[in-house]
Each structure stands twice: as structure tokens, then as C-alpha cells.
Amino acid sequence: MAMRIPHEIRIRRPGTHMPQPEKVLDPRGSPEEWFGAELRVRRKAAGFKTAPPFAEKVQVSVDVILKVEKGVYRCPEDLAPKLDEVLDTGGLFTRAWAMVFGDADKRGADADIPGPRQVKRAVQVREGRILGKGDPSASTRSPDPVERRAFLAIGSLAALAPLELTRLFTPAEPPPVPGQITPKEVRQLLDIAEGLHGWDNAHGGGGLIGQLSTNAMQWATRLLAIDCPPPLRPDFLAAVARLGLVAGASQFDVYRHDDARLAFKVAVECADEGRHWHLRAKGYSFLARQAIWIGDPDEGLTNAEKGLVRADRLTASERAMLHAARARAFGKLRNVQETLAAVGAADHEFGQRRPEDDPPWMAYYDEAQHSGDTAHALFDLAVGVDGHDPEQAGRRFQTAVRGHGPAFTRSKAMSCTKLASLVMVRGDPREGAALGHKALELGGGLTSLRAADDLRELGRFAARHPKVPEAVALQERITASLQT
Incomplete structure (x- = not known):
């Protein structure tokens, strides 16, 4: 039987969002921040007032350019010559890369990490960590072909x-x-x-x-x-x-x-x-x-x-x-x-x-x-x-739950859990509880921490309705199932 998203969760369209002001850069903070500030100055001087057209020109994502400029992201080595070529700097960024990021290699810092913190190199195998503990970042720098093996x-x-x-x-x-x-x-x-x-x-x-x-x-x-x-x-x-x-x-x-x-x-x-x-x-x-x-x-x-x-x-x-x-x-x-x-x-x-x-x-x-x-x-x-x-998300989750067959039990259970959470938050908590029980039945035999975390999230949403018996019962069942 197809699961219905009740009409009550349809609400007004979202309002418009004001653009975020551009972050003020401080080139004195660190070598990485100097590199980023210099890149922004040179980019704007070359006529690229915003990052998207410049990112397209040097063939990387806008996200990479913005994070390099903020000094929170290691500039990829092969990007530096492209910066020099497009901005006509006479090799400034290629030379600066060796001093700013090349020295970081010698100090043992990871490549391409989203911030100034240092972590162990990605080639080390460590014990797995539960979500939220430890540094989730790792190097994305490709070794030279001769080093690959x-x-x-x-x-x-x-x-x-x-x-x-x-x-x-x-x-x-x-x-x-x-x-x-x-x-x-x-x-x-x-x-x-x-x-x-x-x-x-x-x-x-x-x-x-x-x-x-x-x-x-x-x-x-x-x-x-x-x-x-x-x-x-x-x-x-x-x-x-x-x-x-x-x-x-x-x-x-x-x-x-x-x-x-x-x-x-x-x-x-x-x-x-x-x-x-x-x-x-x-x-x-x-x-x-x-x-x-x-x-x-x-x-x-x-x-x-x-x-x-x-x-x-x-x-x-x-x-x-x-x-x-x-x-x-x-x-x-x-x-x-x-x-x-x-x-x-x-x-x-x-x-x-x-x-x-x-x-x-x-x-x-x-x-x-x-x-x-x-x-x-x-x-x-x-x-x-x-x-x-939330209507579009609800319809898509319904399609996923209906369409996943026995070979994809985890995906089916996780989509059903998310649908239950959506209805619990934005619709009728009683219907959300019914969907939650269905999700528990689907995922009963899984050994998936991701599926378990989705259920914990559903339990937290159910806890927002202490006066709805169905929601309380679902929360108790989720707690019991995750303890076994």
C-alpha cells in the first residue's frame, strides 16, 4: 500500500535569502592565508569580480577557489600554474606554492584538508572511529605515478x-x-x-x-x-x-x-x-x-x-x-x-x-x-x-520505498526511516510513528551503523511529541531495538 504524505504539511514557499557578505581576509594570519588573500586581490584586479567565472576559467569548482582564498584549503599543486597563466603573474603562485604548501609537505601536513589542523597521513591504517570522534579529513592529493605502488x-x-x-x-x-x-x-x-x-x-x-x-x-x-x-x-x-x-x-x-x-x-x-x-x-x-x-x-x-x-x-x-x-x-x-x-x-x-x-x-x-x-x-x-x-522530498522517499527490492534492504529501510522523520517533523506525528514502525521492521536484520543513526534521529523527532502516545511508543521501541 502506498504511503501518503498528508496535505497538512504543505506550507508557504520559502522566503528569499540575502547573499552572505564576503569574508574579510587577513594575509598576516598564516602562509596559507597570505596565499589566499593574494589570489583574491589578483583575481579581482584581473577583472574576475566574483569567483564563479574565474573557477570556470581555471577548471576547478567555485568551492575550491573560495576555500583557497580563505586560507582553509590547500591549493592543489597543479592549480598554481593555471592561476599564473590566467592572471598573468609571471609564475608568482607556482613559486609561492612551493614555499607555502611544499614546506607543509616536509612538515608532514596532509594535503587538501579543510582547515589548518594537521592529521596523520592518509596512507596510515588506523582503527575505525564512531561518527563524531576524531578528524574526518584525509589527503586527496594524488601521488606521482612513480610513487603510486x-x-x-x-x-x-x-x-x-x-x-x-x-x-x-x-x-x-x-x-x-x-x-x-x-x-x-x-x-x-x-x-x-x-x-x-x-x-x-x-x-x-x-x-x-x-x-x-x-x-x-x-x-x-x-x-x-x-x-x-x-x-x-x-x-x-x-x-x-x-x-x-x-x-x-x-x-x-x-x-x-x-x-x-x-x-x-x-x-x-x-x-x-x-x-x-x-x-x-x-x-x-x-x-x-x-x-x-x-x-x-x-x-x-x-x-x-x-x-x-x-x-x-x-x-x-x-x-x-x-x-x-x-x-x-x-x-x-x-x-x-x-x-x-x-x-x-x-x-x-x-x-x-x-x-x-x-x-x-x-x-x-x-x-x-x-x-x-x-x-x-x-x-x-x-x-x-x-x-x-516538504512535499517533494516526501514523494521521492515514497518512490524509493516502493521501488527498492529485497536486494536493497538497507536503502529501503533508510528511505522509510527518513520518510517517517519527515512526517514526524512536518506532518502528522501519528502517521510518522506508523511509518517508523514499518522502518524498524524493514531494517530489523541490518548490521548498519548508518541505518541505526537514522533511527536515532527519528527517535529524537518522536521525542518532540510527548503527548502523542504513538510517538512515545515508537521512541521506546527504537531505544530498545538499538540496545539489543
């Missing part, structure tokens, strides 16, 4: 080869790696990725699935240091990238954020080296979604826009996926106009979708998935921006 290999603490599946679950000792990559290793990587993908979507990333993801990724990372015949290398890199995406998704689902980020970055690096544009786009989509989830929508937006580089080489489904990620970032930032524009761009691309053009791993991105992804962006406006109409 070392960069990827040292991220693993053990070598675990899936000679048998059970040995990946409970290895007594690290099995030996082959002397050379053969088609056998490529097949094993792809088989494990396919199995993980199905199990993760149906059950979540916890338990044995999470252990297998970690062990398989460690083995794949170790393989990158092994010689591979040139004719086989593109297929090998594609297989490692595919496993990185799947393993990273499982680790992300249970908040092993460092491991997930490393797996996604391995996937992107392998895709870059092998010129696998579709895998590269998927990797940046995952990096975007993870950054948004852990509270860094600016970084999420940057990753989504990196994924859209050479969008002409991507399918319409992939472009829709990345625009939906942009929408989710803008939604977290409570930027109404940009969120709606990004949702519109995602809808436009999805309307051009030809499933036969998509790579196999994009088969999941159907109407249900697209509706759920864009609904999440609109949900943040509906519950966080006064006057924003």
Missing part, C-alpha cells in the same frame, strides 16, 4: 590472499602473494567484489561482511606492489578499483571511516592510472557521500565535482549520481537555490538514462535509488530551512 602498498598492515574464501574470513596467517599477477588474481578480485556488493546491500557492512571487506582490501593493496604484465595491468587495476569501491562502502556503513576513505582512494588511484573513467566517477561519488555523512559537505561537494571532470565520458546515470551527491552537499549547507538546481540537473540527466550504456555496477542506480538520493538532499531543506515545502 608504494602509496597504495604501505596502507596495508597484512597480506591476505583469498586462495579460499574462508581464509579471508579467519586467516591463520597471511598467505603468500604470487610472484606475478595473473588472470587468476583478477578473477578472484572481481568475484569477491561481486559477493561483497550483494551481501552488503542486503545485510549491511557489519560482522563477517566487514571482516571480509577489510581482509580482502588488505590483500588487494598488497598485490599492487607485485609485478603485473603490461597487457593485463588495465584489467588488474580495474579489478582492484572495483573491490576498493565495494569494500569501502561496507567499511563506511559501519563507520570505519579511515579504512573506507583509504579504500575509496585506492579505487580512484587505480582508476586514474588505468584510465577507467566510470570507476573513477564512482569512487569520487563515494568519497563525496562519506564526507557529507561525517559532516564535511564542502569536501563532499569538491569530490562530487571532481567526479564530474570529463563528464562527456560518463553515462547519464553516472552524471545523475554525481549531481545528486552535489545536491546532498548543498542540502547540508542549507543552500536552497543550489540544492534545487543540483536536483534539477540530476533529474535531467536521469531522464536521459540508457541502462544499456551503464557499466554493470551502475545497475543499482534505478528510479528508486535516484529518488532516494535526491530526497535526502530535499529532506535537509525540509527540516532545516524555515518555510521550505
Whole structure:
């Protein structure tokens, strides 16, 4: 039976928002702030009064330019020569980059972090952290090609080869790696990725699935240091990238954020080296979604826009996926106009979708998935921006809940939970409670911390209605279910 969004939650259209004043820059604060202030002065002197046309000229996102100017974002090394070329500075920014950011490398600071804080290098594997604890940032700088194997290999603490599946679950000792990559290793990587993908979507990333993801990724990372015949290398890199995406998704689902980020970055690096544009786009989509989830929508937006580089080489489904990620970032930032524009761009691309053009791993991105992804962006406006109409988010969540089949239990349960939260906040709390009980039934067998956190949010919304018995009962059931 289709779930209805009651008409009572329809309210006035949102009011207009005044533009934010431009931040005053202080070039004396730090070398990074001097670099950013100098960039803004030179940009405006060259006739670029606002950042968007300049960002288009140097082929990066507006977000990157603004954050570099504010001194809270490391300028990518390959951007500095473009700044000099467009602004005709005679090499000023290329020379300044070596002094400002090159020295930071020597001091051990991470690249591309959204602020001046220092963190350990991303190639270190650390214990996963629960949401909200520790620094969620990590380097996004690509190593030079000659360093790539070392960069990827040292991220693993053990070598675990899936000679048998059970040995990946409970290895007594690290099995030996082959002397050379053969088609056998490529097949094993792809088989494990396919199995993980199905199990993760149906059950979540916890338990044995999470252990297998970690062990398989460690083995794949170790393989990158092994010689591979040139004719086989593109297929090998594609297989490692595919496993990185799947393993990273499982680790992300249970908040092993460092491991997930490393797996996604391995996937992107392998895709870059092998010129696998579709895998590269998927990797940046995952990096975007993870950054948004852990509270860094600016970084999420940057990753989504990196994924859209050479969008002409991507399918319409992939472009829709990345625009939906942009929408989710803008939604977290409570930027109404940009969120709606990004949702519109995602809808436009999805309307051009030809499933036969998509790579196999994009088969999941159907109407249900697209509706759920864009609904999440609109949900943040509906519950966080006064006057924003929640009707469109509600309809899209309904489509997602109806459309997701048994193979995508987690997505179905999470969309149902969000729909319940939306109705609990903006509609009839009794109907929201009924939807919440449905969400609990759908997600009863999941081992997903993301799904659990969505339920906690629903419980907090239900607590706003202490005089509604249905809401109180739902809150108590959520509390009990999360304690078991």
C-alpha cells in the first residue's frame, strides 16, 4: 500500500535569502592565508569580480577557489600554474606554492584538508572511529605515478590472499602473494567484489561482511606492489578499483571511516592510472557521500565535482549520481537555490538514462535509488530551512520505498526511516510513528551503523511529541531495538 504524505504539511514557499557578505581576509594570519588573500586581490584586479567565472576559467569548482582564498584549503599543486597563466603573474603562485604548501609537505601536513589542523597521513591504517570522534579529513592529493605502488602498498598492515574464501574470513596467517599477477588474481578480485556488493546491500557492512571487506582490501593493496604484465595491468587495476569501491562502502556503513576513505582512494588511484573513467566517477561519488555523512559537505561537494571532470565520458546515470551527491552537499549547507538546481540537473540527466550504456555496477542506480538520493538532499531543506515545502522530498522517499527490492534492504529501510522523520517533523506525528514502525521492521536484520543513526534521529523527532502516545511508543521501541 502506498504511503501518503498528508496535505497538512504543505506550507508557504520559502522566503528569499540575502547573499552572505564576503569574508574579510587577513594575509598576516598564516602562509596559507597570505596565499589566499593574494589570489583574491589578483583575481579581482584581473577583472574576475566574483569567483564563479574565474573557477570556470581555471577548471576547478567555485568551492575550491573560495576555500583557497580563505586560507582553509590547500591549493592543489597543479592549480598554481593555471592561476599564473590566467592572471598573468609571471609564475608568482607556482613559486609561492612551493614555499607555502611544499614546506607543509616536509612538515608532514596532509594535503587538501579543510582547515589548518594537521592529521596523520592518509596512507596510515588506523582503527575505525564512531561518527563524531576524531578528524574526518584525509589527503586527496594524488601521488606521482612513480610513487603510486608504494602509496597504495604501505596502507596495508597484512597480506591476505583469498586462495579460499574462508581464509579471508579467519586467516591463520597471511598467505603468500604470487610472484606475478595473473588472470587468476583478477578473477578472484572481481568475484569477491561481486559477493561483497550483494551481501552488503542486503545485510549491511557489519560482522563477517566487514571482516571480509577489510581482509580482502588488505590483500588487494598488497598485490599492487607485485609485478603485473603490461597487457593485463588495465584489467588488474580495474579489478582492484572495483573491490576498493565495494569494500569501502561496507567499511563506511559501519563507520570505519579511515579504512573506507583509504579504500575509496585506492579505487580512484587505480582508476586514474588505468584510465577507467566510470570507476573513477564512482569512487569520487563515494568519497563525496562519506564526507557529507561525517559532516564535511564542502569536501563532499569538491569530490562530487571532481567526479564530474570529463563528464562527456560518463553515462547519464553516472552524471545523475554525481549531481545528486552535489545536491546532498548543498542540502547540508542549507543552500536552497543550489540544492534545487543540483536536483534539477540530476533529474535531467536521469531522464536521459540508457541502462544499456551503464557499466554493470551502475545497475543499482534505478528510479528508486535516484529518488532516494535526491530526497535526502530535499529532506535537509525540509527540516532545516524555515518555510521550505516538504512535499517533494516526501514523494521521492515514497518512490524509493516502493521501488527498492529485497536486494536493497538497507536503502529501503533508510528511505522509510527518513520518510517517517519527515512526517514526524512536518506532518502528522501519528502517521510518522506508523511509518517508523514499518522502518524498524524493514531494517530489523541490518548490521548498519548508518541505518541505526537514522533511527536515532527519528527517535529524537518522536521525542518532540510527548503527548502523542504513538510517538512515545515508537521512541521506546527504537531505544530498545538499538540496545539489543
